[in-house]
Amino acid sequence: MSDSNELIVIAGAGIAGLSAAYRLQGHADLPFVVFERAPRAGGYSRTEQYGDFRFDLGGHRFYTKKPHVQQFLEELVGEGLLTVDRLSRIFFNGRFVHYPLSAFNTLRALGVGGAARAVLDYARMKVKTTLAGAGPEGTFEQWALNRFGRYLYEVYFKVYTEKTWGVPCTDLSADFAEQRIRGLSFREAVKDAILRKGEDESLVRRFHYPRRGFGQITDAMAAAVAEPNRLLTEHDVTAVEHEGDRITAVVARRSDGTTVRQPCCEFVTSLAVDELVRALDPPAPPEVLQASGALRYRSMVVLLLVLDVPQVSPDHWIYVPAPHIGFCRMHEPKNWSAEMAPPDRTAVVLEYFCQKGDATWQGEPDDLAAAAVADLGAIGLVEPDWVSAWTTVRMNKAYPIYQLGYRDHLDLVTGYLARFRNLYNIGRNASFLYTSSDHYMDMGLKAAENVLGHDHDLGGIGREEGYAEAGQRAE
Numbered sequence: 001m002s003d004s005n006e007l008i009v010i011a012g013a014g015i016a017g018l019s020a021a022y023r024l025q026g027h028a029d030l031p032f033v034v035f036e037r038a039p040r041a042g043g044y045s046r047t048e049q050y051g052d053f054r055f056d057l058g059g060h061r062f063y064t065k066k067p068h069v070q071q072f073l074e075e076l077v078g079e080g081l082l083t084v085d086r087l088s089r090i091f092f093n094g095r096f097v098h099y100p101l102s103a104f105n106t107l108r109a110l111g112v113g114g115a116a117r118a119v120l121d122y123a124r125m126k127v128k129t130t131l132a133g134a135g136p137e138g139t140f141e142q143w144a145l146n147r148f149g150r151y152l153y154e155v156y157f158k159v160y161t162e163k164t165w166g167v168p169c170t171d172l173s174a175d176f177a178e179q180r181i182r183g184l185s186f187r188e189a190v191k192d193a194i195l196r197k198g199e200d201e202s203l204v205r206r207f208h209y210p211r212r213g214f215g216q217i218t219d220a221m222a223a224a225v226a227e228p229n230r231l232l233t234e235h236d237v238t239a240v241e242h243e244g245d246r247i248t249a250v251v252a253r254r255s256d257g258t259t260v261r262q263p264c265c266e267f268v269t270s271l272a273v274d275e276l277v278r279a280l281d282p283p284a285p286p287e288v289l290q291a292s293g294a295l296r297y298r299s300m301v302v303l304l305l306v307l308d309v310p311q312v313s314p315d316h317w318i319y320v321p322a323p324h325i326g327f328c329r330m331h332e333p334k335n336w337s338a339e340m341a342p343p344d345r346t347a348v349v350l351e352y353f354c355q356k357g358d359a360t361w362q363g364e365p366d367d368l369a370a371a372a373v374a375d376l377g378a379i380g381l382v383e384p385d386w387v388s389a390w391t392t393v394r395m396n397k398a399y400p401i402y403q404l405g406y407r408d409h410l411d412l413v414t415g416y417l418a419r420f421r422n423l424y425n426i427g428r429n430a431s432f433l434y435t436s437s438d439h440y441m442d443m444g445l446k447a448a449e450n451v452l453g454h455d456h457d458l459g460g461i462g463r464e465e466g467y468a469e470a471g472q473r474a475e
């Protein structure tokens with residue numbers, strides 16, 4: 001450190017930034033400050049409280065294949081960690097079917113006619129690709145057609161994917177499938193149905209969950225930040241100053257409008273990458289600003305409905321791809337841990353995908369609740385007179401969208417940021433990588449270790465083999 005006022009600055013107190021902070025805590029010679037825009041830490045890995053009810057922003061399961069991350073989790077949550085056998089269903093073709101879908105369940109849900117069409121279409125696609133070769137796999141549509149045939153693609157993959165991402169499958173990059181549902185094909189699904197249970201499957205079917213909600217993890221990390229280090233909430237990073245190949249200072253605006261300028265020796269950031277680029281001072285070159293501005297994110301509104309019944313279903317998640325139903329997925333926090341709700345009542349949390357500023361985003365909670373009650377009634381889950389209260393939470397930039405062309409934009413931006421030798425880009429929106437929290441924790445831990453002198457490759461985290469979910473979407 002060249003200036004005694006310099007600190008390590010961590011931007012964002014989500015699970016990634018807090019993991020970095022936790023690993024740096026205890027190195028008294030390397031003091032840090034965390035700037036967090038929101039009134040409390042945790043980001044999207046926080047658990048909210050509403051009256052007697054606790055809820056995640058969409059149920060968060062924890063699983064990892066990384067022993068050091070598992071060990072980290074156990075250190076944080078200790079006795080409070082539950083092991084849960086997952087039970088999920090999907091409302092598919094007008095009925096509830098176990099999820100992730102097995103070949104057997106899918107064909108059964110399609111009925112005799114639909115199953116025959118699926119098998120025939122699959123056979124037709126196989127013959128065609130054997131004779132003429134598989135079509136190029138740039139888009140998600142082509143990726144799915146090459147593995148499932150047209151019928152299954154249209155009745156299952158297309159509807160759910162377009163409802164989730166809000167863009168046509170022809171405009172969605174195949175990278176999404178490669179990262180999220182890699183390894184899945186009709187043939188593999190049939191094999192899976194016959195052989196049952198591999199290592200990956202057991203991973204998917206059993207997960208860890210903290211007794212008081214996923215946010216117990218981030219709460220434990222935030223509570224560990226102690227003098228001389230600081231975690232400052234309601235501090236919005238507005239400018240990131242740089243000179244040569246270094247980030248030199250970070251400016252944050254407090255909620256009262258005043259600002260603080262913090263000289264920094266190392267900068268660990270989990271800001272959305274487009275916001276980081278926009279905050280650079282002096283400004284980034286126009287082509288970098290343009291490329292980062294072209295990256296798009298999907299936002300969400302979650303709706304909590306409090307119900308005067310002890311339980312709605314035994315499921316952890318219920319997926320609802322049907323386009324005529326507004327929400328995409330539901331979870332019942334009580335089924336994840338009994339401590340999330342009182343014994344005689346329950347609550348459900350519905351996830352609505354949207355773009356910031358659209359009708360769903362701007363909708364009144366009362367209107368959303370009324371529509372939700374009608375939808376839940378239509379699929380036979382909830383009676384209107386069970387509902388006694390509700391609340392909503394808006395989540396801007398919940399997911400990066402892998403729209404066609406995003407990779408070129410991202411490469412340009414990350415290529416530019418690579419010049420800053422003391423900048424560590426970690427977390428979901430900073431890395432523009434759609435994966436699960438264990439990877440973002442790993443990024444935080446390894447960024448901190450790099451600050452301490454290691455040389456981990458942060459860019460490779462979350463792209464490891466073997467993490468794909470045998471279904472459309474989990475996190």
Ligand SMILES: Cc1cc2nc3c(=O)[nH]c(=O)nc-3n(C[C@H](O)[C@H](O)[C@H](O)COP(=O)(O)OP(=O)(O)OC[C@H]3O[C@@H](n4cnc5c(N)ncnc54)[C@H](O)[C@@H]3O)c2cc1C
Nearest residue numbers: 012014015016037043044045058060061237427428437475
């Ligand atoms: C619906 C849903 C379900 C999910 N389910 C799972 C699951 O089952 N299992 C799992 O492992 N993961 C799950 N995830 C993923 C997980 O929630 C996120 O990936 C994780 O929280 C990302 O952590 P992060 O630290 O990268 O980002 P965030 O949680 O977004 O944290 C970033 C922090 O930076 C702050 N910030 C942003 N800009 C500024 C600024 N300018 N100045 C200061 N602070 C700023 C934000 O307020 C926020 O607190 C799910 C995510 C969603 C949306």
